[in-house]
Amino acid sequence: MSQEVYEVTIWARGVFQDMEGRHATLLMANAADLGGKFVQAWDDYADLPDRVGVPLRKYVRLADEEIEMRFVYVNNNPSLVVLMDDTIVKGMNILRGMPQGGSLVVNTKRTPDEILAFIPNKELLANIVCVDASGLAADTAIDFMGSEGGVEVAAVGAGISAPLVGAAAKVCDRFTIENVVKVASNKSAAQAGFDAAQVKAL
């Protein structure tokens, strides 16, 4: 009787990507919410308060009905993994728990094949998406104060989260690029991420 919940894990670097990581979760959740999904978006409790450069996890959960088990700490079985920084592929089992046929979206200037070389368990993936989100975004939102448990004061989706989530819409059918564009504050960057995304089916 367990419920079907689609899990997304977003990895970011501590402090300088903490806010963008959270913005990515909010963008995705807001876009899916607009499409009628039930959503949950939150930060990993154990990864915060963060330190500069440490890998951070942020989570999104999407479902067609009210999510029953809201109180969890992590997404154990993410079908979609998003990396805000391509160096996170090194030394970290980013696909741990992924069900067969998942997707990986990476903010990188590199090609899918270059990234795949660093992923030992790539057979779990149905596809990989590479997008230079940092190049497509005007800037990166940084909050040196941290905002654990707080509210976003900055506009959501002004920085690299917009093109990155736009690119994710190319392989994830739980939210649409139209709705990502609607909820992102930098709409052209969200669309540009979608358009520039290199998808490689595996």
Add this chain to the structure above:
Amino acid sequence: MAKEVFYSGCAAAAYGAKDARVEVISSYPIRPYTGIMMELSKLVANGELDAEFVLGEGEHAQVSIAYGASAAGARAYTGSSGVGVVYAMECYSPAAGGRLPCQMAIADRALDPPGDFGSEHTDVMSARDQGWIMGWAESPQEVYDNTIMYYRIGEDHRVQLPQFCCQDGYFVSHIPGKMQMEDQKAVDDFLPPYNPPHPLNPKKPINHGPQIFPDQGSAINVQRAVAFDDIEAVISEVVTDYNKAFGRKYSPFVDEYMMDDADIAFFIQGGHARTARYAVNHLRKKGVKAGVSRLRFMRPFPTEAVAASLSKVKAVGVIETNTSYGGVTRGGNIAPEARAACYNLDNRPIITSFMAGLGGEIVTLNEFYAMAKVLSDAVKSGKANNSYWMNFEKEVLDTHK
């Protein structure tokens, strides 16, 4: 205008305090409640909230600052978590005994050892007998609503008591949910400015907390006790008014879910009540008549409302999320009170402590099914253990097989 937002419990508390127009805020950081103060500091710095923001050098100072501000006639706000809550323990009785209705936001956290940052109610439950109002919210929405309602309850001249406005750390404080923030004008209408009966005033000096002779003590104590005689009527009024003003559906004391025809019940406070309701939905599909009775106030303990609710069923499992080592049930603090509330009933239900959700452990649907099995067996056999440490008892583990 009221507006829908996607906020964590921390943000909900901060915006509740803002809409309650708190005048003095005292802060000292500790996870997970810190988010509340971070939000409030931003609101003060941005000029959206006109309040004094004072940094204490520790929780003892924090509560002392709120105490002093409240004595001076301000609407005072503070908060803490875990070890911070117990560090300030000395200050709780003076604030209640001085009848100063300051509010303390609690995002609860397990006490050491070891240094655990998960949710557990034991921290502030340790202060439950100091004369403060105390209750848990189950969602960011209820955090916001309680923050506003508690001030009106505490500041009522029939009550005049401080309040612990509690939420589960992380589960409620950190996982955002959709909630409605109300129009400031409507909140102002509901919660008028604090009208202190005896504010500190140099032109009309009064004394707070002087030394007294021992034989004067009981007269002071009885006044604090009498405040709890009137409080249930005040809470009912305030909750009814709030429901009317903002379209909510809170029961004043006990929120019931599928209790009317239930045989067994989960008695619970805080966020895990949400999971309990989904567990009940699934149990009902399997023919198990389960219900949820959610406690909204631990202090005052709503004796009659609890007895009325629990008398509907044959067996009650109290999901404790707090510890009382060596206590009556060798479990938590709530089951003994629930048992005492039901003592005068002709057909008392079996009441047992389920020790679950300790240290921030997730209370899963499977765990609720295991509890339901224990309760159903208790209905058949007519008896149950005083307490079950979930996931450590053989008979509980057997139900997982």
